[in-house]
Structure formats: structure tokens, C-alpha cells
Amino acid sequence: MESETMVMPYYKVNVLTGTKAAKVIADPAEGAAIIDRAKNPLYIFGPEVIATPVGDKLLIDYALKIAKARDIPICATAHVKKKMLEQGVVPDSTYDIIEIIHFLKDKEWSGVRGKGYHDLVLFTGVRCDLAERGLATLKHFAPHLKTYAICRRSHPNADFALPVIVKEEKWRDYLAGLIGALGAFKS
Amino acid sequence: MQKMRDAEIKAIIRAEDAWEPVGPTPMPTLTELRNWDFRLLNTYEPFYAPFCDLCCLCTYGKCDLTGNKKGACGIDIASQQARWILICSLMGTAAHGAHGRHMIDHLIEKLGEDKKIDLGSQVNVEAPIIRTVMGLKPKTLGDLRKAIEYVEREMIHLVSATHMGQEGDYRDFESKAFHAGMLDHVALEAADIAQIVGYGLPTSVADTPLVDLGWGAIDRTKPTIVVVGHNAVTANAIIDYLRSNDLYDQVEVGGLCCTAHDVTRYAGGAKVIGPLSRQRFFLKAGLADVVVTDEQCVVTDIPQLAKAAGAAMIACSDKICYGLENASARETGEILRAVLEEQKQFLILDPEKAAEVIVRAALELAPKRRAQKQLVTKEEGAMLAAKCRGTCEECNRVCPNLLPVSLGVSQARHGNFAKLGELFMRCHGCAKCEEACVNHIPILRLMQAAATWETYKMRSGRGPIHDVEIRKVGSPIVLGTIPGVVLFAGCSNFPGDIDDLAWLAEELARRKFIVTLSGCAAMAAAMSKDAEGKTIYEKYIPEFDAGCIVNVGSCVSNAHVVGAAIKIANIFAGLPNRANFELMSDYILNRVGACGVVWGPYSQKALAIGTGAVRWGIPIVLGPHGSKYRRLFMSKKEAGDWTVVDGRTRQLVDTAEPTPEHMMLVTETKERALVTIIKQCFRRNDTPPGRAIKLNSYISAYKQVIGGLPDDLQNFIRTEKEIPIVYKREVLAYLKEAGWQPKPVLSLPTIIGTYETKVPIEATIK
Ligand code: SF4
Ligand code: SF4
Ligand code: SF4
DSSP states (O other): OOOOBOOSOSSGGGOOOSSOOOEEOOSHHHHHHHHHHOSSEEEEEOGGGGTOEETTEEHHHHHHHHHHHTTOOEEEOTTHHHHHHHTTOOOSBOOOHHHHHHHHTOTTSOOTTSSOOOSEEEEESSOHHHHHHHHHHHHHHOTTOEEEEOOTTOOTTSSEEOOOOOSHHHHHHHHHHHHHHTTTTTO | OHHHHHHHHHHHTTTTOOSSOOOSOSSOOTTTTHHHHHHHHHHSEEEEOOSOSEEOSSTTOOEEOSTTOOOTTSOOHHHHHHHHHHHHHHHHHHHHHHHHHHHHHHHHHHHOTTOBOOOOTTOSSOOHHHHHHHOOOOOBHHHHHHHHHHHHHHHHHHHHHTSTTSOOOHHHHHHHHHHHHHHHHHHHHHHHHHHHHHHTOOOSOSOOOEEEESGGGSOTTSOEEEEESSOTHHHHHHHHHHHHTTOTTTSEEEEETHHHHHHHHHOTTSEEEEOGGGHHHHHHTTOOSEEEEOSSSOOTTHHHHHHHTTOEEEEOBTTBOTTOEEOTTSOHHHHHHHHHHHOOOEEOOOHHHHHHHHHHHHHHHHHHTGGGGOOOOHHHHHHHTTTOOSOSOHHHHHOTTOOOHHHHHHHHTTTOOHHHHHHHHHOOOOOHHHHHOTTOOOHHHHGGGTSOOOOEEEEOOOOSOOHHHHHHHHHHHHHTSSOOEEEEOSOOOOSSOTTHHHHHHHHHHTTTOEEEEEHHHHHHTTSOOOTTSOOHHHHSBOSSSTTEEEEEESGGGGHHHHHHHHHIIIIISOOOOTTOHHHHHHHHHHHOOEEEEESSOOOHHHHHHHHHHHHTTOOEEEOGGGGGGOEEEEOOGGGSOOEEEETTTTEEEEOOOOOSOEEEEEOSSHHHHHHHHHHHTOOTTOOHHHHHHHHHHHHHHHHHHTOSOOTTHHHHOOSGGGSOGGGHHHHHHHHHHHTOOOOOOOSSEEOTTSSOOSSOGGGGOO
16 A cells, blocks of 8 residues: 655644655555665654653653664764663764754764765654754755654654654554564564 | 946945945945855855745746756746745745834924934943944934835845846845845834834833733723834834823833834833734733724734724735725724724824824723633633534644644533643734634633743843943953854744743853844844743843843834844954944954844744845744745755954965855754854854854753753864863863874954955955
8 A cells, every 4th residue: 555645743833845755654564674774864853852741651762672673873862861871872963853853954964973974864852843844954955865854743844754643642652563573574 | 327327336435424434345236245155155145945946936837847947938846936035035024114104204304303312321332233334433314214225225236136037046046035034134223213202102211111021911990002013103102102191101002023022112101911822812812902003013903803803903004905895094083983883903103193093092992801801711611612622633734833722612611721831832813723623622712721920020122232331241252262152033933832932041041141032033132031020021131231131122123133242242242333344344253252142033034134145144043833934044064164364364264164164054953053053153253262162052052951962072172272171181082093194273264265355355454
């Protein structure tokens, strides 16, 4: 089945006014395959990851598992670093969201681990209206990379987005499904 | 034509006045500062975040600008964003300019164009912006009108450039937006000086009175007039009418937005109800007997809100007529009868007539409206919320601040108002949630039962910074031993709690920054009390000095903080400012650690102010909603070219030091804003002891709110002497790991000489 494109996200301030909308990745296995295929992905953690519970865990617990599963470097924006340090994880980079997007635009940039530009950028926990603006920047000015917004509120300006997921259990299932499916493509 | 223009300029600025020689750029036109702009843009590239994939400006469109596509006219996506930025900056400049024009014309009519400008014994450099930009030392109200005429003249060319098929390059659009921003500052300064002179507002005094702030400050037993907007001409006429009729103590005058600032500068008994975000909330509470609108940032459905609350409503500005009948020429008694008997709303452009109608209507209406001034109780609130199960979430989806409205309302249904109270602290009062609610729950009214009704103390706006204050702090600011001058300006579109502003201001004041505030930000900063019940205005000094909290006043008073930066170059460093824009801006960029913050940006005026500040060399930090302005200015940080000229040797030097790091950026949370503001105050001119003090602030704040050491210290430590003693071991170990190399410390850094300009390098040295 052909995936749909996203027009109306959860937050109406993020409605797409344009022609180029995200492909909706409803099946987490499809999402895992996108991540698996990436050569040099980057994962951006926004402040919601340390403030939002998902079931009896925090969103960051899931996001860290996704990053660890494929050894994806993490950019801890806002004040996420503090919580990560408490959990014994040192982020690869601590640019704030707009700064990292500014660097991602530049294909010549060395990337957070010095391996050259990132071809896939994952986003979780960035304030939804700000994330949408940053995704629009990358959509228009970074043709060398793809973005995947792992956010239940959905993001039309990303290349890949989730459908709107209202129920928390479904959101947890999506995250767990993604973690479970990662690595399948490569192995 | 140039000759004719030169002669005209000489006459306008009285070139023969010998206060300073006329510099290279008197009354610059669109292209005269273009080289300076491009020099800034080389280091600080525009960053665009398009709102829309399309352009729909002309009838060729809509044009799809995604990928490498161009519009039918040939424009690309970056230039289209830049054009939009210019259009919005022009709106902002026009709003301030027209405000200034109205204020000045009104005062000239009352006091004559020869009314002298006298800002008191402490302020000799009365108009640093107008002096620098135009080369004019304004002496009278008539001279201030010349400043507005200059703004008007330039604006027609700028607006023209936005037409389809005109300007076609994003850098030139940005240069023009800078021009609009700089003109905005000219207008701000002219408008505020005019009202200080014309109304005798405070000047040459730091310790202005503390005034009451908050919706709870309004005495509900008295007739209540609420003035909304930014132009206090009518509000001041209301005060005059009350005073001359012995009614001053019997009637409440409260303001929303900047008119509140300016009316409390005029009359200490007036009250500040709150910023823009509280307009709808307050008007729905029904406490106003008469609602008065002037101009700018007034919610557009005020006539309906007033009607629903049973209040009278008078519009007083030709900018906002609401389709109302213009009663300016009608007789007062006749208008009053129609207001009281037919509940008619009017436009009245004669301030004195409007004032009489407004006061008399309030006196008549108040006794009849007592029942309408009852606030919603918790029991009533629970009933209003009864139908909400919290599951449809339509309210959440439309909230522009992404708030969990459904949670607040559904808990209120059970009589628990705690969540709704929290929500209220973050609410912008847009009423989108009410509009979307499938059960038509009046959510903003419901908030009456959840909101705090406290009264706070705010120091009323003090206007210009004194020359003697500049002499005192000039040296420590330029050496870096005062870690920075921060201005919190602009609107109340805050991403989080309204009292985050007070937190940010206090974190900086206790680190000995000079903290200044204006507009809605100055109001929000009052909305937090410590354990002893004190606001930051009661806890910190009001003088412009290390560790102060200074409210300069309304939006137009922002001019005084930019003015203070210019005065440091002019009074403290002794550089001539007359028609010397580049010289002043170069000094500020390299040596004055100033940073502007708009934590709750929404208006085009705030965009114009911020864009103008960048042209002056003052970096701007925005809250997340600022991303919707869709343009920022950012450097490549350590990968950029940071070569400047050493004024002493006239040699080019690669400083390898990204300061100031960015010229306009958005930060997501208050924690990140704090460390970013501190960092944006670093300057190339900092002495090693000064840099050590700044780094101490940076590291301490970073450890407090983000954790660990900042991972860019290697960019800002130039010599080991700059490492703060308390962190020495830790930082040395970090630097070793990061492969740090010492960097040159210049005592006269300048970018004059790194681009083509009429300003000689010698001019930067006194
Ligand atoms: S101005 Fe240009 S891009 Fe915009 S609609 Fe007209 S032709 Fe298209
Ligand atoms: S009124 Fe407040 S809670 Fe409701 S949508 Fe607007 S900002 Fe959100
Ligand atoms: S839209 Fe109305 S009924 Fe639905 S959750 Fe929100 S407040 Fe409750």
C-alpha cells in the first residue's frame, strides 16, 4: 500500500501550506528500514523527551534505545544534556535546535562525529511548532538529507512523519515497534 | 540630483551647527549603508524557515517555490522569505513611525513647534539615534517632526522595493530590512522624546515610582476605564479630565499593553492591568465599564467583547476605526446619550472630547454594572466545564501555544482548578480553544476561577539612560568587567510560564548584568514574587549599573537602550556620532557587550526593532515563537572567518573567536536562553579579566541549567588568564582534550577596513 502524505497534523498551527508534504510512515517496521538504510544518521533530542512520560517510562528512554540500537549520534538540544548526564549518557553534541539545523543545511559540514554530512536526521521531543519551522528549513535548503520526525503530533514538513497518534498506548507501541524492528534491514 | 539632495540635507540637519563635524552618512538613503550590511551578512548568514512553499503575492501566482523552482517572476524561495521579512519590518516601522507622527503633530498643535527639548539635568545627549543616523541634534518638537519626515521619505522607497519584479536578491532585501529597522529606531526615539517633553514624563530620574500591576489591582467598586494599545494621547487626556474635575481618586484607569506604561509614566495612580495576552481575559471578566482603544496590538474583536460585557467602547485612532461612526464633530452630550441609551460605540478622534465622553460614561455606567463585575466562582466554573470529558482534544489542537487545554478544563469539571491555573500562566488569551470547543465551553471565562488575582509592583518607565550613568559604566562594560547589558523587549507570546521572564531577568541581575526591560516584557517581569512578596523591581537597583533592573518604559522607549550603547561610544569613548552610523555600530559590535531578548515575540514591530538592533551590532535572542518570523542571522561559529583589523597596528588579525556568535537566533527553553544571552554579550574587545568574569557567568549558568562544562569553551578562552579561578583545573583539562590553542587579544578590534567604506580606520581611534 502506498503511504499517504501528511497535510493536517495534530497541531493546526503546523498545517501544511504548500506542495511538498511528508510521507506518512504508519508502520514502524517501515520506519526502522529507513533508519537502517541511512549511512550517517543523526538523532536530535528536544526538551520534551525529558518531560513527557510514555507509560511508566520517559520518552527519552525510548529515544535512547533507538539511538543505541544503531549507534546513532545524539544532539541534545535545549537543556536535555542534564538529564542525559544523570542517566550516564554523554551526548555527542549539544547545539540548540536552530543551531544544529543551521549546520545541517551545509553539505560541507563535518557532522557531529566528523564523518561528513548526515543523510538522515531523526527528531523527537522538539517543541512541535519550532520543529516544524526547522523541518521547513531543511526541506527547502538541505536537499542532501532526509528528515524523519518521530513525533506522535506529526510533521508535514518532514520527509517522513508519523500519522497523528492520539492514544498514549499506540504511541508506546509505535516506539517499541520501531526499536524491535531496527537492524532487520542490515542483518 | 545628488547636489540638490546634499543641500537639502544640510539645511534639514543645520550642518552649520558646530556641535560635531558632519560624518560620512547624514540621513542615509537605501544603499548608503549597504556595504556595512553586506559585511555583517558575510559573517552572519540569513537563515530562513519558510512558512509556506508558495508565493501568492501577485496574479501570476500561486507559484510553487520548492526544490529549485522559481516563481513566474524569477524569484527564489530565499529571496521570497527575505521580501516577506522586509514587508513585515516595514509594517513595524510604519506602526512606530505613524505613532510618532501622530504624537508629535498633536503636541505641536498644543505646544507649538518651537517647544524646547529638555530631558533634564542628567541627559545632554538627548537623541543619540537621531544624531547618529541623521546628523541632526534635535532642539525642538519641530526637529522631531523632521526625524519622522526622514523616516517617511525612506519608507516610500522601501515599500516600492517589495513590489513584484523589483528587488530580487535576498541579501539586498535584508539590507533594506536593516534600513527599515534603523528607521524604526529613529521613529521610536522621536516618539518617546516627544511624549517626555510634551507630557512631562519622568526623565533624569532613575528611582521612578512603583505602580500597581495585575488584573487584581483594579478596584471593582470604582468606575473603571480601560485603555488598550500603544498611543497614550487619549489616555493622558482622560487623566487631565479627571484631574481638572476632581475625579482622579474616584475613577480607576487601567491599561493593557504599552498605553498602560505611558499612562503610568504620566499619572502614578493609573494601573497596569497586563500585557497583550491578557486583553481578552480581562475584557471578558467584565471589570471595565468603558473600553478605550488607541493603536497597535489591540485585539480586533474588542467591539464585540465590550458589547458582550455590557461595557461602553470608544475607538480613538484613525488606524483602528472598526467600522464605527465617526463622532468627532458631534456634541459631547449627544454622543453620551447614544452611548448610554443605545449602547452605541463610536470613533472619536478629538482626544479631549473623547476623554469627557469616556469619563462621564464610566461614571454613569458603573453603578448599573455592579452585577456584571462578579467573577466566575469555582462552583460556577465546575458547572461551565460540566460537559467536558477531556477526550475530544479539539481545544488542544488549535492552541497556538500547544497547551493541554483539555486536561485543565476536564479537571475543572470536578472542581479541581490547579491544572487550569497552570495553563493560564502560559495562555495567550487568543480564545481559539473556545472557538473550537465542541461543547461551547467559555474557557477564557472559566479561567477567572483559576487565575491568580494578585497585585504586583512594577517600577514605572524611566525613559533615557543618564549621561553620568554612561560615564560610570562605560569603562567596565567595554573592558568586560560588567558582563553585559541586556534588554528584554517586546511582546507576551511566551513559550512557557509568564513568570519565566522574571526568572531570566533575575538570573542575569544577580550575575551583575545591567538588565533593562520595556513593553510587555517589563510587565511580565513584575509577575513573580519572592518569599517576602517582593517583585524584582523592589529587589534590584533602578540605576543603570551592574545588577540593576531598569524599566525604560513602553515599546517606543526601547530607543533609550540602543541610545545607551551609542552613548558609550560617544560619551565614554569620545568618538563623534554625528552622521556616523558605521563608526558607532562598529564600536558597539566589537566593544559593547549588549544583547536584546524578545522572549515572547509576535508583532511586526518587535521584528523591526530586532532587525534594527542587528544593524547597530546588537545581537538578538528570540523565544521559540520567533522562528515564525522565518528569518535569523547565524554565523558558522568556529568555522567562520573572524578576521578583524587591529586598530593599533592596522593589520588584519584572525581572532579565531566567534564573538558575537550569532546576530539573531531562537532558543527553545528558558535554560538555553539564559546561557545564550550570557554568551551573546562576549565581545572581541573584552580584556582578559573582563573575559574571565563573563566566562565565569557562562560556566556557572551552564552548569546550573544544562549540566557539565560548555563544549565550546575553546572558542572563547583566548589566554589561560581568562579561565575563571574556581573552574581552573576542570577547564584546563577540558581545553587540553579539545586541543585548544591560545588566541590573540586585541585592544582595538574593528571591522572598519575589512570592507569598502568611507570611514577611515583612524576614525575608530580616539
Ligand atoms: S511575485 Fe513572483 S513568485 Fe510571487 S506570485 Fe508573483 S510571480 Fe509568483
Ligand atoms: S486562549 Fe489560551 S489556552 Fe486557549 S487556545 Fe489560546 S493560548 Fe491556548
Ligand atoms: S474541546 Fe471542549 S469538550 Fe473537547 S476537550 Fe476541549 S474543552 Fe473539553
